Amino acid sequence: MSKIKGLVQDMIQNFIEEEGYELVDIEYVKEGENRYLRIYVDKDGGIDIDDCGRISEYISQKLDESDPITEAYILEVSSPGAERPLKKAKDFENAVNKNVFITTYESIDGLKEFEGELISFQNEMIEIKQVKKTHQIPLNKVASARLAVLF
Helix, strand or coil: CHHHHHHHHHHHHHHHHHCCCEEEEEEEEEECCEEEEEEEEECCCCCCHHHHHHHHHHHHHHHHHHCCCCCCCEEEEECCCCCCECCCHHHHHHCCCCEEEEEEEEEECCEEEEEEEEEEEECCEEEEECCCCEEEEEHHHEEEEEECCCC
16 A cells, blocks of 8 residues: 555656645545545645646546556545654644644654644654643654644
8 A cells, every 4th residue: 555655656746746736645545435536735825626627637637647556546636634644754844833732653742632832843853732632753763743723
């Protein structure tokens, strides 16, 4: 599955960047009887349905040309949404002063889940402020991270 994600990324990365978008994530997953290839893209100010359609047409054409996926799948192109995943160092840098939700592979300060304000990201170290305490989380200990919407 990661091989397909890598092939797709190599195939579309230049187009995405040249058109002023950011490739946020690629998922290739099986849900029920169907396989899904999900491409998450964004740009300053957000993307709309026309952006998704244009990107989807390009990706579909490229996939048809090289045919790297042998089984049937459904292609979805969309925005990463309000609770955008944080994957790359740049994502964490852009999330400083925003509310985030982070899970870790192992306990840090007795916890494996953290929700609060990301107050800094430097030297691969995340600093997150929860209600009463600030935690230091090494990036290599992060299992998942995303923006968190406050209600």
